[in-house]
Amino acid sequence: MARLDRLTVYPVKGLDGIELEAAAVREGGTLAHDREFALFDADGEVVNGKRTDRVHDLETDYEPSTATLSVTAPDGDRRRFDLEADREAAAAWFGDFFDADLSLERDASLGFVDRREMGPSVISTATLETVASWFDGTTVDGVRRRLRANVEIGGVDPFWEDRFVGEDAPAFEVGDVRFEGVTPCGRCVVPQRDPDTGEPTDGFRQRFVEKREATFPDWADRDAFDHYYTLMIIARVPERDRGCTLTVGEPVETGRQ
Template identity: 50%
Template sequence: MTDSVTLDRIRVFPVKSLDGVDVDAARIGPGGLDPDREFAVLDADGEYVNGKREREIHRVRAEFDLDARLVGLAAPGMDDATFHLDDDRAAMADWLGEFLGYEVSLVAERPGGYPDDTEAHGPTVISTGTLGEVASWYDGITVEGMRRRLRANLELAVPEPFAEDRLFTSRGERVGFRVGDARLEGVNPCQRCVVPSRDPDTGEEYPGFRERFVEKRRATMPEWSGGDWFDHDFRLMVNTAVPADAHGEELRVGDPVEVLEAVEAGE
């Protein structure tokens, strides 16, 4: 990765499994970026209502005003509604439950939020070059469409595909890298689920998405990718960890990005 790499985009997902929102800056907390995955939607059994388990959640549109702590929701057959994330949680859960057809709750009690990876729960990282390359594998999927399918937090301004694969190495080690004043640690390539194969607006599955991805990922794998993480090739994006000394640091669009040394996990 060259010395001129910068942070091109920050996207947070305040409610797990709903739409993200781009921000100019985000502060790092113990669970990752604030307010990424601050809230989660649960069913009556306490299970996540997310894209892995509930295809219909893709059809819910969410627009956030983070300063005002508001979210506007829209879905087919529902009246558009705006809710305060702190004061209207029960009403928002009722709206979502009416659309989904079963009772849900909106929770925000867990310190550090509800990250997808509970061990490497720092911000996820991808590059602009990777998004462009992977979008080119599929007819009808734009770069923004691929961005919405993959749901990364940090996007690096690197035209070279898979440059972010330099941010992990073998199991048992982590790659340090600095974004602005914050030091993060790259852990592993993210193991993908069914979500990227689905249209982010409708939930409709793209035929042969996974098979095409695996074929092309294997064929385009750079020499710096790998380590011993690729037990299969349906992996893309980097999961990170947040050292304690990074808590409270702020990431900003335009921050320089520098790859540091590899360290043993847990150091």
Template identity: 50%
Template sequence: MARLARIAVFPIKSLDPVACDTARIVENGGLEHDREYAMVDADDRYINGKRTPKVHRIRSTFDPGFSAVTLHREDVGGAERFDLETDRESAESWLSSQFDPPVQLKRETAGGFPDDTTLSGPTLISTGTLREVASWFPDIGVEELRLRLRANLEIDGVPPFWEDRLFADHDHLVAFEIGDVLFEGINPCQRCVVPTRDPHTGEAHDEFQRVFVEKREEMLPEWTDSDRFDHFFRLMLNTQVPESAWGAELAVGDEVEILGERPVEERSESA
């Protein structure tokens, strides 16, 4: 039986995840506190893993309620705690010492700062997929792969690449429910440079993309619509959440039910 096994939010975009037992869907269809803050430069450009491997050296942990963050570098030590409600400038100063150019922390509580502002719902992968892909790399375990791929939702009780059932061709979406929350599966996520790097050091794995692409194509399941793959560096599901589901809550242990394909113009909230 497919069930929700893990929920992860990334309160500061590009930094560490926080595992949650429950999560609320907020405006724009994202998870509450996910990518709520983003590091940007003076030109409002993200300072993230796509731009610099330096982000991987920074560890972040959050107080309950996400009002304060503790930051440190594994190779330096000296953790410091910052109140994001009352003293965000001090956190910006600490982060600025790690990067060039200096950092500003922007905040957006209505859906955060997703990579894809159109497909702004939680990203989803299965535990089976993580185990299978980790087996392709002798030096990478499942937990490290989680940190490399950075999915919000993880589904257990299903075979590897089961999440490929949750997208269809370009003219259709796949409606599914996790608990009482309605989702629309849209496409397989196009990966960037981030999964190719060690999530703790930023060191590049020179063979990661080559091995990944070869194995992904080789092991593409029969249920996967191969027309959605202009290349095979794709893994994880991009979703949308209909406005009718904003405010609903997910919980670890919720069952997952596939409702079926629908034309893109039909949209799930009209069903």
């Protein structure tokens, strides 16, 4: 049976995610705590994995109940910051690490997501397993960390999520929350890197595109995809369902258009 297997949010944009057993849908349509904070330089440009592979050198964790961010640097330096009270201290520490004048900003209503008019990203566990099989020595969790999806669906076929974008695409429901597919997610440079070391995987993009084309589902709307370097979808939660809570283990049902 299709079910919600995993919820992952990324409290500080570009840094590590945390798994949740339950997550509310914010008024902006994204998941609570997802990209709630982001580092910006003096020019207002965000610091993330697209911009620098140094984000892979940091290990981070976040406790939502206390807004506490834990950071471990490559040299073993460990810090804890209360992001309710010590955001300036955290920004200064990250500024030293990235050698830039940084501020740590907060957006609790929407988060600093790339597609601000959309909502959570969605992928199936079977998709992650299939992609992991394309690359020797790559684990499912490694692919999960490369792709950084919010909502992971179990009990379905690989590329299940592809059916929810394109002309006449249906929606799906997780418990009482409706998800409407908006667009496939074209990938950037981040999935090409080892999530632990930041080192690029040789030939990643070429092999990914070849395998993606070879395994593209017959039932998906090919016209909805601009290219084959695309995986997972970005969905929208209707306003009426915002404020509801998603819980791991809830059933997933495909709805009507």
